[in-house]
Amino acid sequence: MDRAVQRGRVAGVVGGLTKKGAATRERIVAGAASLLRERGVDEVSLDDIRGATATSKSQLFHYFPDGRAQLLLAVAQYEAQEVLLDQQPQLDALGPPGSWAAWRDVVVDRYERQGTRCPMSALTRRLAPSHPEVGPVVAILLTTWQQKIEDGLRRAGVGEPRTKAMIILAALQGGVALLLATGDSTALRVALDQALDGLI
Template sequence: MRSLTSKGAATRQRILEGAAAHIREHGVPATTLDDVLARTATSKSQLFHYFPGGREELLLAVARLEADRVLEDQQPQLGDLTSWPAWQLWRDKVVDRYRRQGRLCPLNSVMSQLGDTTPGAQAVVTELTRRWQAEIATGVRHMQDIGEIDPGLDPDRTAAALLAGIQGGVLLQLSTGRTAHLEAALDLGLAHLRAHRLTPPERGIFGLDSPI
């Protein structure tokens, strides 16, 4: 994206956030460019100045914004997976986020409209998956470093499995309106982590109880 002045960046952000808010309230099919113009007090020339690709470019920007919100809504818990209580708090935060969101998922709605096979849409999903998995894997590594989890457990593979469970649970929630599958996936994922806790003798073997 070309460099913008601070005023230009603020205008672009106002258009973007206004479009995202309208989509959250009404869905993508019911959101037109005229709706966005009215909501953000923006002229058509301004909108096309900042989003020359029109509706498709604006929707892709909204998808990126909503992808960022998925991770932001899990903070600070997602970035602080440093103890078993912290993991439980993150689990509860994820469930609460999707329970409040309900059956209308803004990101899923926008991606469906864009077509999940387009390069731009694929890039949004790929980047969200990479960042989310990396945050979870960092938490697993921390637990290994403090001697709570077997160092032989693969953090990236474990994070990938947890994330796959979350996404599957969210998809089922969109169909059923219930978070039961999401909760089950998270609970079993955390149970798997706890099953790899080190016993005191094992901590000694790995040198995790040795004085520094």
């Protein structure tokens, strides 16, 4: 399935936009996300985003009338969706023998490639003090992630799947935090393997 279609299913329809308008908005957000990943949140201006996405000033403010903060929030939502989409199809296939090791490998590879620069963390740190709406973006991401792990555990016949899913996600997040701080993925690998003991 096309990644843009998958993302649309995660995000839902942006109210009041035509199909073409939604595609234009998506193009701006995706281009901004790419630029922010490359340079960092504080190094990118609206003019940089306009240039990279071939967007006029009027177009940009049509889709993001409140300016940079509104666009950054949209990028945070986009990055949250990317976290889950990057784990597909392995995340939705959790359950059978072999599926947990395959998912673990995808997760570790994603974060090793990302290294110490996490666009999602940078965006939420930047927006959180003055934009409380960023909190639910993170909460929805983590809740959805945990639910998908929990669904896999149920398919695998694991007892207390909700508790086990919390343990797995906490191990993953702790390992990612250490990777971001040190650049070393060893803790992520060890923590995930321990949390997935009996499944892989």
